[in-house]
Amino acid sequence: MNGGDGETSYAGNSLLQKEMIIKSKPIVEESMRELYLGTFPNCLRIADLGCSSGPNTLLFISEIMDLIHFTCQELNHKGPTFQVYLNDLPGNDFNTIFRSLPSFYEKLKKKGADFGPCFIAGMPGNFYGRLFPDHYLHFVHSNYCLHWRSQVPEGVVSKSGIPLNKGNIYIAKTSPIIVYASYLQLFERDFTLFLRLRSQEIIPGGYMVLSMIGSDKKFLSGNHSYTIFELLGITLSDMVQEGLLQEEELDSFNLPYYAPTAEEMRQVIETEGSFDIQRLETVKTDWDVNIDKGNKSLSRGEYVSKGIKVVVQPILASHFGEEIMDNLFERFAVKMDEYLEVEKGEYTNIVVSLKKRNTSE
Ligand SMILES: C[S@@+](CC[C@H](N)C(=O)[O-])C[C@H]1O[C@@H](n2cnc3c(N)ncnc32)[C@H](O)[C@@H]1O
Numbered sequence: 001m002n003g004g005d006g007e008t009s010y011a012g013n014s015l016l017q018k019e020m021i022i023k024s025k026p027i028v029e030e031s032m033r034e035l036y037l038g039t040f041p042n043c044l045r046i047a048d049l050g051c052s053s054g055p056n057t058l059l060f061i062s063e064i065m066d067l068i069h070f071t072c073q074e075l076n077h078k079g080p081t082f083q084v085y086l087n088d089l090p091g092n093d094f095n096t097i098f099r100s101l102p103s104f105y106e107k108l109k110k111k112g113a114d115f116g117p118c119f120i121a122g123m124p125g126n127f128y129g130r131l132f133p134d135h136y137l138h139f140v141h142s143n144y145c146l147h148w149r150s151q152v153p154e155g156v157v158s159k160s161g162i163p164l165n166k167g168n169i170y171i172a173k174t175s176p177i178i179v180y181a182s183y184l185q186l187f188e189r190d191f192t193l194f195l196r197l198r199s200q201e202i203i204p205g206g207y208m209v210l211s212m213i214g215s216d217k218k219f220l221s222g223n224h225s226y227t228i229f230e231l232l233g234i235t236l237s238d239m240v241q242e243g244l245l246q247e248e249e250l251d252s253f254n255l256p257y258y259a260p261t262a263e264e265m266r267q268v269i270e271t272e273g274s275f276d277i278q279r280l281e282t283v284k285t286d287w288d289v290n291i292d293k294g295n296k297s298l299s300r301g302e303y304v305s306k307g308i309k310v311v312v313q314p315i316l317a318s319h320f321g322e323e324i325m326d327n328l329f330e331r332f333a334v335k336m337d338e339y340l341e342v343e344k345g346e347y348t349n350i351v352v353s354l355k356k357r358n359t360s361e
Pocket of ligand 1: 001014017018021049050051052053054056057087088089092125126127128142143144145148150311
């Protein structure tokens with residue numbers, strides 16, 4: 001993610017991700033209420049995994065606090081202390097979040113003396129590894145992160161080192177089946193590991209709500225609509241045709257990303273076996289959702305391109321070089337405008353609420 005809070009930062013361009021926090025709010029609230037009423041902890045320990053740096057991070061926390069406060073008022077019950085851990089990769093711009101905490105705490109104080117207290121801490125680390133002590137957390141949340149894989153799948157390159165996903169940066173209509181199978185296999189391995197690790201960290205009866213980008217069809221069916229990253233791959237391919245990029249540079253790059261179907265998710269959760277599915281829903285959002293709330297001078301294509309740029313620029317720049325980034329995303333904006341003229345661009349998002357089983361680990 002691009003750090004800071006400026007024009008090209010993730011913080012300033014995260015309305016798509018905010019939309020999912022709003023759309024998943026009823027499921028988060030239902031799960032949190034059930035957790036709280038089932039456990040009544042004095043100190044409610046919550047983790048937000050892949051928190052990034054921006055307004056969405058604190059939005060989620062204040063929504064949770066409002067809900068618990070309201071629930072306790074209804075029950076005439078003293079509210080809990082909140083201990084919130086913000087996790088992301090160590091390179092995340094935690095400083096921008098930490099600088100915004102004093103004003104966040106001030107706002108909480110204004111809500112009343114019986115509100116909170118709340119203690120917020122950073123927990124840098126890879127969520128495909130252990131982050132917390134055994135049976136420590138009551139509630140885990142993650143918004144718009146789990147489509148990121150732990151690595152690029154090994155099967156996108158043949159045993160003799162030949163790239164198999166030529167001209168693409170993700171699964172595309174022209175990708176061989178082995179590429180799709182490698183991505184799916186890596187998703188199954190990563191997500192199984194993620195569930196196993198969290199099952200060690202969450203108390204029995206604790207909850208986890210995960211929202212992420214998914215797909216509504218298996219890629220194997222071959223008739224899926226273009227994905228954002230397929231179109232970005234085509235834009236890079238155009239640059240190869242024009243001699244602005246080496247073909248080998250494009251052929252040797254694949255994104256560590258996989259958007260599963262709801263069924264693929266269900267199978268991994270059921271096979272892993274530590275959690276019971278409380279809800280598993282798909283939610284559609286337009287690629288240019290909330291464009292009316294963003295910079296009004298941008299075309300639809302420019303708006304989508306900017307939102308993608310703040311997320312993938314660091315990873316693309318480390319492979320293709322920083323100098324082509326502006327050109328790439330200007331071209332991508334034009335391609336996106338052309339595409340959205342004739343097609344509907346939308347994400348299929350998945351929201352799942354999981355309850356940790358009462359088996360001892
Ligand atoms: C699109 S942002 C979403 C941020 C935030 N949750 C929101 O809703 O706005 C995805 C975040 O996931 C983080 N992330 C990706 N893989 C991760 C991993 N393995 N461990 C921890 N964080 C990860 C990225 O660094 C990034 O900040």
